[in-house]
Amino acid sequence: MEFIDLKAQYKQIKASVDRRMQAVLDHAQFIMGPEIKELEDKLAAFTGSKHCISCASGTDALMLAMMALNIGAGDEVVTSPFTFIATAEMIALLGAKPVFVDICADNYNLDPELLARAITPRTKAIMPVSLYGQCADMDAINEVAGGIPVIEDAAQSFGAKYHGQMSCNLSTIGCTSFFPSKPLGCYGDGGACFTNDDVLATKMKQIRVHGQDRRYHHPVIGFNGRLDTLQAAVLLAKFDVFEQEIQQRERVATSYKKHFDAAVQTPRLRPYCTSVYAQYTIEVDHRDEVQDTLKSKGVPTAVHYPVPLHLQPAFAFLGQGVGAFPVSERAAQRVMSLPMHPYMPENEIEQVTAAVKECTQLSVTAAPGR
Template identity: 60%
Template sequence: MDFIDLKTQYQRLREPVNARIQNVLDHGQYVLGAEVVELEQRLADYVGVAHCVSASSGTDTLLIALMAYGIGRGDEVITSPFTFIATGEMIVLAGATPVYVDIDPRTYNMDPALIESAITPRTKAIMPVSLYGQCADMEAIGAIARRHGIPVIEDGAQSFGAEYHGRRSCGLSEVGSTSFFPSKPLGAYGDGGALFTNDEALAKLMREIRVHGQDRRYNHPRLGINGRLDTLQAAVLLAKLDIFAEEVQARARIGARYGELITEAFARESDPARRVGVPYLAPGRTSVYAQYTVELDERSKVEQGMKARGIPTAVHYPVPLHLQPVFAATGRGVGSFPVAEAASARVMSLPMHPYLSEAQQTQVVQALYESVCA
């Protein structure tokens, strides 16, 4: 069984994907070709914002956004300690310092109640992460940010397609960022990403930063990066975008069924060590389940049991950012963010993609039950 099955999706999209790629090969504009322009317009329309700026990865998009706000040495950016390293990495590469606040134990996203106490005169942005496919509490976060005159940059690398009170991820703050890494809900056949905003001046800045700080050919008023999305990747994404809404619905259906199957399987277990926590979906939110992540005791034992039964698993993420060796200089050791630390020791992700069959789900849950209760 595949953890994420991209082959089945390709078989479904073989003709449109191949046709889109062939068109790029025919016209030969491999950088910022017409497909990039088309993709940006369609993505902006989908999210419901005025501007989309595509980029080379969902990591580079975070750096571009930080650079557009002029964030650098001496500045602080508030973010979550429970995420992939790219979030904190780009803050540091911009020259700023990541300031972590702990997470909500149910959604695994940044706890808004802890943000205000972390704000200092050096705070220049808040960067919540919409983890596992569900948006962070963007209204609460935005209200705090507005009181302090601080922009919010949503790291929506895992939540593209999810909704928050009827609005889509990446259109919920001053800037939204997402990733098109192949395993993401909307994935390319390589790296890619995009930024979203309603601010025309900010969009212009981000477009310039994306191309070495260039506002016109060979004129560079600011520093930038080589952050362009390849036209071939835009072509692939355009083909995938045609069925994306259907895949989002499938993800929601599969995620809900996982919850029902797991809850039913463990309903008779009275021993707390033989219980499995399923994802919590907050009111007014949907999830695209970039990962279907459960919480359990004795993770190592369960991982080994699942592997023996032919079921792949993964851990997102085993070490929170404040405990990563590269960030040791921040001086925040074990015990600093207890909820994130507890989650990192207990979470485990199951196979998840829009083409997961009911029979496969049943097989996964049976293996999970046997592995937990062994």
């Protein structure tokens, strides 16, 4: 059983992927070829955003967004401690300070009720993370932010909806990733920024090509953050079936929930949200034992994420130890992601759920003092 079956997907769209890639090989415009603009136009239209700026990775997308907002030394950026390190890593890399706010227990996203107390005169941006495929509560976050720019880290939620609007078009700038395992993934690294602000769009386009506005003229400092044309070709082929695959992901998630029947804590969607289920993440007791048992039964699992960022050695300088963000710390000890992809057959879903229910029951009975 595959955790994410990219080979099954490729078999479905092989002709389109091969044709798209061959076209790039034929015209040989491997950097900023015509597929880049075609992709950006399609993704902008999909999200309802005015601008899409493709880039080399989701990590670069965060960097582009913050550089466009002139974030640097002495600034603070508020974000979640329960996410992949890239979110806070880019803040620190620019010389700014990540300021963490704990998450909501039901959707693992930044808790807007705790946000106001984290804002100081040095706050230059707020960066909520739309984790596991469901958007953070962007209306509440934008309201608390006031005039402070909000960057949605939508690396896992591209294609999800919030109050009928698309992820990546819910704030000042939306950033996403096209890492191969994402709901819309290329065959390498890739990412994009989205905005409705003409000035920010122009600046991000300059920053991704070493800060230039025309050849050998550099009004701002930038870096090499371009998306390869070959990756754009792959994304164009995949985008043709993306909405169908979102529906298939919802099918898998619905089937999981039905088979679990409250045996474990399954993903909980807010009524105004949809999810693209970048991961299908449940909570279990005695996770290590459960994972070992599932592995022996041929069921792969993963943990996203086992150590909150405030407890990572790289952020020890912030001085926030165990107990600083209890909801994030509890989630980090309990979350476990199960196989999830659009082409997952029903018999595999049944195999996974049966195995999980069996071994969670075994781990409870075997636990000391029970």
